[in-house]
Amino acid sequence: MISKDVLINRFISYIKIDTQSDPNSSETPSTKKQWNLANKLVSELKQIGMQDVEIDENAYIMATLPANIAHKVPVIGFISHFDTSPDFSGTDVNPQIIENYDGKDILLNKELDIVLSPNYFEDLLQYKGQTLITTDGTTLLGADDKAGITEIISAMEYLINNPDIPHGKIRVGFTPDEEIGRGAHKFDVDKFGAKWAYTMDGSQVGELEFENFNAASAKIYVKGKMVHPGYAKDKMINSIYIAQDFINSLPRLETPEHTEDRQGFFHLSDIQGDVEETQLEYIIRDHDKEHFEARKDMMRDLVSEINSQYEREVIKIEIKDQYSNMREKIEPVMHIVDIAEKAMKALNILPIIKPIRGGTDGAQLSYMGLPCPNIFAGGHNFHGRYEYVPVESIQKAVAVIVKIAEITSEKYKER
Numbered sequence: 001m002i003s004k005d006v007l008i009n010r011f012i013s014y015i016k017i018d019t020q021s022d023p024n025s026s027e028t029p030s031t032k033k034q035w036n037l038a039n040k041l042v043s044e045l046k047q048i049g050m051q052d053v054e055i056d057e058n059a060y061i062m063a064t065l066p067a068n069i070a071h072k073v074p075v076i077g078f079i080s081h082f083d084t085s086p087d088f089s090g091t092d093v094n095p096q097i098i099e100n101y102d103g104k105d106i107l108l109n110k111e112l113d114i115v116l117s118p119n120y121f122e123d124l125l126q127y128k129g130q131t132l133i134t135t136d137g138t139t140l141l142g143a144d145d146k147a148g149i150t151e152i153i154s155a156m157e158y159l160i161n162n163p164d165i166p167h168g169k170i171r172v173g174f175t176p177d178e179e180i181g182r183g184a185h186k187f188d189v190d191k192f193g194a195k196w197a198y199t200m201d202g203s204q205v206g207e208l209e210f211e212n213f214n215a216a217s218a219k220i221y222v223k224g225k226m227v228h229p230g231y232a233k234d235k236m237i238n239s240i241y242i243a244q245d246f247i248n249s250l251p252r253l254e255t256p257e258h259t260e261d262r263q264g265f266f267h268l269s270d271i272q273g274d275v276e277e278t279q280l281e282y283i284i285r286d287h288d289k290e291h292f293e294a295r296k297d298m299m300r301d302l303v304s305e306i307n308s309q310y311e312r313e314v315i316k317i318e319i320k321d322q323y324s325n326m327r328e329k330i331e332p333v334m335h336i337v338d339i340a341e342k343a344m345k346a347l348n349i350l351p352i353i354k355p356i357r358g359g360t361d362g363a364q365l366s367y368m369g370l371p372c373p374n375i376f377a378g379g380h381n382f383h384g385r386y387e388y389v390p391v392e393s394i395q396k397a398v399a400v401i402v403k404i405a406e407i408t409s410e411k412y413k414e415r
């Protein structure tokens, strides 16, 4: 097992480098500062003895750990992202290490009175007695997904230092801009050359995910007619009221705040308007493909129905598909999930298999021809000041990567 100190030092050296991505940039990487960590990762991969270490013009990093066995084994990969969320500052991250956590409140910041408390974040209680890394309350931590990077590099180093553990060829991929939904966009699946891969980007210990939302966005434009309110009878058309009718005609309980597990929703995320013109922005989410299509149809039907009440078109809708549930691509190759599950069980980690209420880069990669379930990286409360990661969880994720490599090798030996 790799010592906690090595993991802590490695992880902290990554989170100290600000790599926040920017959705408003069209460059790749979206921010120049992501190069700072990318270049460091390249030299580190070389330093631990990885082969074919390459970084392309968009800062996508790939490297190889050659096989150490004679029999043929499919090439597998491990992927994580080095950017952090634009939702919260990642500048000057000042980590705090809490050893032997006692299960009580953690004072993150005395001056600002910011407390990480198990009263709000009950998951903390699972980690009594463990070593936690937290923020100082003013930034995010960046465990999403620098914990994943720490785990992959540490697992590769472990395999290099322990050549008696059999494994096939392993590919490693680190990407920019996952947090703005573009981590997979410029990922060269052919060059990566793996039969399948795992993103190390989940949350708590045991998480194993191969199902995510089908996702679309919808923009609704309502066109009214402004007339002097004193002379408006039978003339004015108030676009705000039409928008309100639209909003109220969608099922009120099928919203993020009223749904969980596999329940889908409509989410009204923005509204701007006056009498003349109102715009609504929605996102549509559903794990089930048919339900997902039905949701889009429901919105379109509603638009036609409202229009039929007026002499001219008053409302328009534009729906754009965003990403799809990877389940469709994983089910035909379920053995790749089984291997991960087997690895966890062999390490006494209880696999938690549940649908993601969101998307992952793995979903996009799965549709690009690289089936890619998601495995826990260990952190909690991503994208904010309460983010933390237990070092023991990082340690377990390293062990899972090593075990997956070993089990894959064994599995193909039997054939």
Ligand SMILES: [Zn+2]
Pocket: 081, 144, 145, 178, 201
């Ligand atoms: Zn992530």
